[in-house]
Amino acid sequence: MSEIQQKEYPSVQEMTDDQRIKIVKDIFASVTDKYDFLNRFLSGRRDIAWRKRTIMEMEFLNTHRFLDIATGTGDLALDCAKTYPEVKVTGVDFVQGMVDKGMEKVSDQNLLDKVKLKWGDATNLEFEDNSFDVTAIAFGIRNIPDKEKALSEMKRIIVPNGQVMVLELTTPEPGLWRTFYSFYLNGMLPKLAKLFTKNPAAYEYLADSIINFPTRKEFLKLMESIGLKNCRAIPLTFGVCTLYIGKK
Numbered sequence: 001m002s003e004i005q006q007k008e009y010p011s012v013q014e015m016t017d018d019q020r021i022k023i024v025k026d027i028f029a030s031v032t033d034k035y036d037f038l039n040r041f042l043s044g045r046r047d048i049a050w051r052k053r054t055i056m057e058m059e060f061l062n063t064h065r066f067l068d069i070a071t072g073t074g075d076l077a078l079d080c081a082k083t084y085p086e087v088k089v090t091g092v093d094f095v096q097g098m099v100d101k102g103m104e105k106v107s108d109q110n111l112l113d114k115v116k117l118k119w120g121d122a123t124n125l126e127f128e129d130n131s132f133d134v135t136a137i138a139f140g141i142r143n144i145p146d147k148e149k150a151l152s153e154m155k156r157i158i159v160p161n162g163q164v165m166v167l168e169l170t171t172p173e174p175g176l177w178r179t180f181y182s183f184y185l186n187g188m189l190p191k192l193a194k195l196f197t198k199n200p201a202a203y204e205y206l207a208d209s210i211i212n213f214p215t216r217k218e219f220l221k222l223m224e225s226i227g228l229k230n231c232r233a234i235p236l237t238f239g240v241c242t243l244y245i246g247k248k
């Protein structure tokens with residue numbers, strides 16, 4: 001058995017922030033080649049609809065620039081460039097393997113003049129204040145221990161009245177659907193992932209990180225606490241995913 005198959009991660013509640021950052025880098029470096037397939041498969045292709053919904057809420061009124069944070073293999077960045085051809089798109093991620101995979105897709109789709117993906121850390125962005133109309137992070141904030149810092153960076157780099165968007169997997173309200181969903185997350189998802197990935201522990205971490213993510217009310221409060229205005233949460237697919245939007 002290879003070393004990677006024996007991986008086990010501590011539970012999210014037991015990890016220190018530094019440990020978590022290391023584990024997140026390790027996880028995404030290990031699932032790069034199967035990432036897109038597993039996203040579609042494990043979400044029943046809902047991830048495509050959730051990103052589409054995010055794109056439809058975007059407003060480009062000033063700089064006509066979009067920053068996709070924790071861009072991974074660039075799906076949100078690519079969708080944005082295809083929906084809004086006049087917009088220049090930048091994406092950053094702190095796992096170079098994901099960025100490289102994303103750039104292959106940008107090139108295959110002939111979008112090199114519109115989309116640029118590069119290495120970057122969400123908690124320390126290299127961009128100047130007020131340089132984008134919209135910034136978004138899709139399925140990334142869950143993995144960042146210092147969410148306040150990441151949100152503050154997002155607010156800093158957008159123009160006044162610009163949009164901060166956070167798309168994230170969440171747990172539905174208590175009830176039958178939540179019971180079924182918890183069974184899927186903890187029971188089925190890691191087993192399904194095991195069939196396709198060298199690192200099934202990554203998908204145990206996924207379930208754990210979703211369960212430990214702040215509630216909708218708590219997350220909206222966090223957005224407001226860093227000075228974002230008109231903050232709202234749009235539940236998607238019965239609350240399995242939530243789109244948060246706030247303005248500077």
Ligand SMILES: C[S@@+](CC[C@H](N)C(=O)[O-])C[C@H]1O[C@@H](n2cnc3c(N)ncnc32)[C@H](O)[C@@H]1O
Nearest residue numbers: 028070071072093094095098121122138139140
């Ligand atoms: C679940 S993937 C989401 C990728 C993409 N946004 C999507 O919609 O498929 C999470 C990504 O967040 C990245 N990430 C996590 N923490 C980060 C940080 N502090 N800075 C930059 N990227 C980060 C990971 O490397 C990974 O590629």
